Amino acid sequence: MLKGKIAKLAVSDVRFPTSLEQHGSDAMHANPDYSAAYVVIETDDGLKGYGITFTVGRGTEIVVCAVEALSTLVIGKTLEDIVSNFSGFYRCLTSDSQMRWIGPEKGVIQLASAAILNAIWDMWARAEGKPLWKLLVDMDPKQLIRCIDFRYITDALTEQEALNLLEKAKEGKQQREEEMLKEGYPAYTTSCAWLGYSDQQLTQLCSTALTEGWTKFKVKVGADLQDDIRRCSLIRKMIGPENSLMIDANQRWDVAEAISYVTKLAEFRPLWIEEPTCPDDILGHAAISKALAPLGIGVATGEQCHNRVMFKQFLQASALQFVQIDSCRVGSVNENLAIMLMAAKFRVPVCPHAGGVGLCELVQHLILFDYISVSASLENRMCEYVDHLHEHFKSPTVIRNAHYMPPKDPGFSSEMFDESVQKHQFPHGEVWRSILEKNGS
Numbered sequence: 001m002l003k004g005k006i007a008k009l010a011v012s013d014v015r016f017p018t019s020l021e022q023h024g025s026d027a028m029h030a031n032p033d034y035s036a037a038y039v040v041i042e043t044d045d046g047l048k049g050y051g052i053t054f055t056v057g058r059g060t061e062i063v064v065c066a067v068e069a070l071s072t073l074v075i076g077k078t079l080e081d082i083v084s085n086f087s088g089f090y091r092c093l094t095s096d097s098q099m100r101w102i103g104p105e106k107g108v109i110q111l112a113s114a115a116i117l118n119a120i121w122d123m124w125a126r127a128e129g130k131p132l133w134k135l136l137v138d139m140d141p142k143q144l145i146r147c148i149d150f151r152y153i154t155d156a157l158t159e160q161e162a163l164n165l166l167e168k169a170k171e172g173k174q175q176r177e178e179e180m181l182k183e184g185y186p187a188y189t190t191s192c193a194w195l196g197y198s199d200q201q202l203t204q205l206c207s208t209a210l211t212e213g214w215t216k217f218k219v220k221v222g223a224d225l226q227d228d229i230r231r232c233s234l235i236r237k238m239i240g241p242e243n244s245l246m247i248d249a250n251q252r253w254d255v256a257e258a259i260s261y262v263t264k265l266a267e268f269r270p271l272w273i274e275e276p277t278c279p280d281d282i283l284g285h286a287a288i289s290k291a292l293a294p295l296g297i298g299v300a301t302g303e304q305c306h307n308r309v310m311f312k313q314f315l316q317a318s319a320l321q322f323v324q325i326d327s328c329r330v331g332s333v334n335e336n337l338a339i340m341l342m343a344a345k346f347r348v349p350v351c352p353h354a355g356g357v358g359l360c361e362l363v364q365h366l367i368l369f370d371y372i373s374v375s376a377s378l379e380n381r382m383c384e385y386v387d388h389l390h391e392h393f394k395s396p397t398v399i400r401n402a403h404y405m406p407p408k409d410p411g412f413s414s415e416m417f418d419e420s421v422q423k424h425q426f427p428h429g430e431v432w433r434s435i436l437e438k439n440g441s
């Protein structure tokens, strides 16, 4: 099953017009059209793998171009060639001696690597007939370690330390897997309080979410303090003192501004402030963490943290209290394994980011693995959920009582319906043809 050569790689620019209803809007991305560079790879013996990376509209065509540029490094390889030395393949893809100049391991080229690697992991899990989380959970620690490129992180986590963490977490693994299959992994919702939603919409969505059993809510903030005070007050009143509230500024502020602004929202008792400032400003995040700690507010970040080296430094500098891994921003499962293991070593909880198309589908596999095989803890841990666009996926997320139920289908839950892909291709799919015609473009 692993012997066929990857003979084809196709990539599509798929966009959903979410901006029409302000879904996904925040203080920096006022009108996102949730989009993906969608990769399909196929071996000459008919095995397929599906991968995505997430974007918010314009620029997806550049990611598509980058995927095409990297495809020569994949075509002709067998799945066995790749997975038998996965860290070697990872390095070949991310450190090609010419292509690395347009990264390295950051920006568009990193998103493109993520899409390709996600497709390869999907293919591998399909070949093994397992959902990806189970493929990872069943893997021997030594084999897991061989998927990680440890270059640049051994000052924070050595291979031996990573191995020790995985060996230690073997205790109670079976029990945790059974617990997940029965109860699922705790989730929080962002879908009630996108920045562009009216108060009426916010109230109605929050009230529905409460009746559905949601207990943890994230609110977008950062554009206008008085609006934020009103919105946070509304939500806090509705959810009561016991439920959790998180706030997300999507990089809107300078460091001092962040501290002063969040201090004014402290009365609503947010558990964390997410992306308070520039995602690359590690020392800035450290200063914000230090200033907000006495208020009981942590700093969360990661959705635009482009590689393991950034996460390493955030952890070393105590610059975050919640690690938000993203399935499509960094180098797929390979790099996320490194990040989850570093988070475990530094004892910082992982609370994945999933606000985008397909991100919930993919990242649920990673967080299940994190709980069962790495962290062994649910304390202060939860995975983001947004209630958009799941209908386009063949194996959509299943939420029960505000918990992610472990996927059962083989793969990474990343395959979209052909019809969805065709209709939403930019700019020639029927959805976009009609929007562009209406706009006279």
Ligand SMILES: C[C@H](O)[C@@H](O)CC(=O)C(=O)O
Pocket (backbone or CB within 6 Å): 023, 024, 025, 026, 029, 032, 056, 190, 248, 250, 303, 353, 354, 355, 356, 384
């Ligand atoms: C543009 C996206 O919707 C972003 O706002 C998502 C995000 O920050 C989150 O889900 O967190």
Ligand SMILES: [Mg+2]
Pocket (backbone or CB within 6 Å): 248, 250, 274, 275, 303, 353, 355
């Ligand atoms: Mg966010």
